[in-house]
Amino acid sequence: MAVAENSSQTVETRIKNPKLVRKKHLLIAAKATKLFIKKGFSGTSMRDISRVTKITLGNLYSYIKKKEDVLCLVFDLYHKSWVKVLEKNGIYAIDDPEEQIRRAIRAMLQSCEPYQDEIKLMYLESRFLPEKSLKSAMENERELVHEFEKMIRRGVERGAFRVEDPFFAANMIVFQISVSPLRGWNLRDRYRYEELVRLTENYILETLVK
Amino acid sequence: MAVAENSSQTVETRIKNPKLVRKKHLLIAAKATKLFIKKGFSGTSMRDISRVTKITLGNLYSYIKKKEDVLCLVFDLYHKSWVKVLEKNGIYAIDDPEEQIRRAIRAMLQSCEPYQDEIKLMYLESRFLPEKSLKSAMENERELVHEFEKMIRRGVERGAFRVEDPFFAANMIVFQISVSPLRGWNLRDRYRYEELVRLTENYILETLVK
Amino acid sequence: MAVAENSSQTVETRIKNPKLVRKKHLLIAAKATKLFIKKGFSGTSMRDISRVTKITLGNLYSYIKKKEDVLCLVFDLYHKSWVKVLEKNGIYAIDDPEEQIRRAIRAMLQSCEPYQDEIKLMYLESRFLPEKSLKSAMENERELVHEFEKMIRRGVERGAFRVEDPFFAANMIVFQISVSPLRGWNLRDRYRYEELVRLTENYILETLVK
Amino acid sequence: MAVAENSSQTVETRIKNPKLVRKKHLLIAAKATKLFIKKGFSGTSMRDISRVTKITLGNLYSYIKKKEDVLCLVFDLYHKSWVKVLEKNGIYAIDDPEEQIRRAIRAMLQSCEPYQDEIKLMYLESRFLPEKSLKSAMENERELVHEFEKMIRRGVERGAFRVEDPFFAANMIVFQISVSPLRGWNLRDRYRYEELVRLTENYILETLVK
C-alpha cells in the first residue's frame, strides 16, 4: 500500500532518459490522481492534466501513448504490493493466529490511511484500465485474499478460529478493510481514523475468534 | 428493493401529461440502466439513449433537462425504499432479535439479487448525481443504517448481542450486504447466489451473536 | 463522364431526409473537389471543408462518418459511367470500326473536357479511397478498357486494324485519352482543347489503322 | 534515370562539411523514398524518417530546413538526367531515325524498370514540391520532350516518319513511356516487364513510321 518506488515500467515512452521518465511519470500520476478523484477518469481531459502538470499537451504524449496510460500510471503508483505491506510489517513471523491476523488487518488499515481517496478512485475507475492492467490489479487483490485465506486456515487448524468457509471469509475481510475508503462519507466525520482502525479490527476479529 | 412505482418527481419536464411523463421516465430509466451498466454514465451518449428508447433526441429533452437527469431517473427507479423492503418482509414484527436481524439481512440480500449490476452501477456513478439527488440517495442509505442500528441496540438491550458500537456495526453490516454486487468478480463464479446469501448471513451473524 | 445524378448511396448518414442528404452531399462533393484540387486530400482539413460548405463541423459529420467519405462523395460525383458516355454518344451503333473508335475517343475526350482537374484529382487521390470504393473505381476503368478492346478486336477481324495485342492497345488508348488532364501543364497553354482533341484522336488512330 | 551522383545543391544545410552532407542527404532520400511510396508524402511523418534513417530528429533538421526539403532530396535523387540516359546509351550517334527513336524508347523503358514505384511517386507527390524544385523537375521533362521532338523532326525530314505535330507527338511519347509505372495495376500482373517494353516500343513506333 505504500507508494511504489519504481512506477511506470508498464507505460511505453518516447523519452529515453529513464530518470526523467520516472520523474515525470510520478508527477503526472500524482497530479492526475487528484483530478481523477475530483472529476473521475472520463471527466478529466488530457488538457486538464496538461494544465496541472504544466507539461505541454504535446510533450505529455511523449511520456504516454494514450489517455488510459495515465490511469495505469496512477494504479502503478498506488496499487503496488499489498502483500509486501504484510511482509514489511513482519506479519508472517507472528505465530499466534489471532495476533497474526489482527496485526495483518491493522497493518492494512494503517497503510491505507493516507490513501483513502486513492483507494476509492482505484475502485471506481479500474474498469477503464486496459485489460492487461486490470488483470494485474485483480491478481494483486487475489494474492492478498489468498494470504488472508492461508492465515485463516492456519488459525482453524490450530483451533483458534471458527470459520465456515475460509475463502469466503478472506474475501469478506479484505472487503471489510476497505469500508472506510468506500463508505467514508458516513463514518469519517464521526470517528477519527484511529478509532475506525480499532473498530474495524475488533469487528472483524469478533467474527473469527472462537 | 422493489422497483419504485412513482419515479420522477425529481426531474423537471416540459411535458404536461403526468401519466405520459411517468411512462416515458420509466422507459428511459430502464433502458439507460442497461447502457450505464455496460459503458458507464460518461461512456453513454444521449444519442445512445435516444436510440435504445426509440425516443427522438429532441423529444428526449422534453422529458429531461440535462443528461444527469437520466441518472437521477435511474436512481429513482432502483434506489427507493430500502426500508420498505424491511417493512414488506414483516421484519418489524419479529420479536427475537437474532431472528429479526437474520431475516432482515436475508431479505436485503434476496431482494438485491436481481439487481446486482444496478447496485454496482449506483455505487459507481453516484458521484455524477446532482447534489440534491446525491443527498437524497445518501439519506436513503442512512435510514437503512439507522434501522439496523435500532435492531442491534434492541438485541444488545435484550442481551442477545454483544456489540461494541451499534452505529459502526450497522454501517458495517449494510456494507457487508453489498459484498456480492461490489466484489462479485471474485465470488460469483465460485458460489451460487443462494450460497452467498447463506454465507453472508451466517458470517454477519457470527459477529453479533454472543 | 457527365456528373452523376444519384450520388451518395455509398456514404452512410445520420440524416434521414434523403433529399436533404442528396443536396448536401452534392454541395460537399462540389466544394471539397475544389479544395482537393488545390491542396490534395491530405492537405485539406475537415475544418476547411466545413468553412467552404458553410456546414458546421458537427453537422458535417451528420452527413458523413469519416473524412474519406468526402473523397468517396467526390468520386461518386465524377467517376460514374465511363461506359455510359459511349452509350449516350451512340458509339455501339456505328458499323465502321475506324469511325466507331474515332468517335469513341472523341466522345471520351469531349466529355472529359470540363473535368480535367477533377480527373487528375481522382488519379492522384484514389489511393486514399477505402478499399471498396477503390475497387469499384478500378472496375469502372476496366470496363472502359474492355469496351475498347472489343472495338479493336472487331476492327481487326474486319481487317480494318492492324494490332499486335488488343488488350494492351486498349489499355494504352485509355491511358492516352488522359494525356491532357495528366500532362496538361505542358500542352494546355500551347493548344486549345479542340486542337488537343483532334491531335489525340488522330495520333491514336494513326497507330491502329492499316 | 540512373541515380544522380551529386544530389542536394537545392537543399540548404546548417552543416558545413559537404561530404557529410552529401552522404546524409543520400541516406535520407533513399530511406524516405521507401516511406513515401508506402504511405505518401503527407502520410509520412518526420519521426518516421528519423526512425528509418536512424538520424535523430534534431539532427535531421541540421540537414534540411523543412519537410518538403526531404521531397526535394528524393526528386534530386531520381529525377536527374533523363537526357543523360540517352547520351549514355549512345542514342545521338545512331543515324537511322527509326532505329534511333526505337532505341531511345527502349533505353528509357529499360532504365525506368527498377524505378517504377519511384516514378509513380514523383508523379503523385510533385505537387508538394516547393515551386522552384517543381519548375526544375518540369524543365527536366521538357528537355526530354525536346530531345524526342528533335529526333522526330529529323525523322520527318529524312522522310522516315509521318507525323502531324512533332511537339505533340514528343509529349505523347514521353507520356506513353510512363504507362507502366502509372497504370501498372492493370498491366504488370499480365505481362513480364520485357514484354511490356517490347509492346510499348512497337506500339509507339507503329504510330510514327510511315
Add this chain to the structure above:
DNA sequence: CATGAATGAGCTTTCATTCAT
C-alpha cells in the same frame, strides 16, 4: 407532443519544428 437537423465547444491525438545541452 414529436421530429430531426443544427450548433459550437470540447475531446484525444499527432505533427512539424525548435532549442538547450
Add this chain to the structure above:
DNA sequence: AATGAATGAAAGCTCATTCAT
C-alpha cells in the same frame, strides 16, 4: 555535429444541447 526533450498549433471526430417546423 549530435542529442532528444519541448512546443504550440492543428488534426479528426464526438458530444450535450437547442430550435425551427
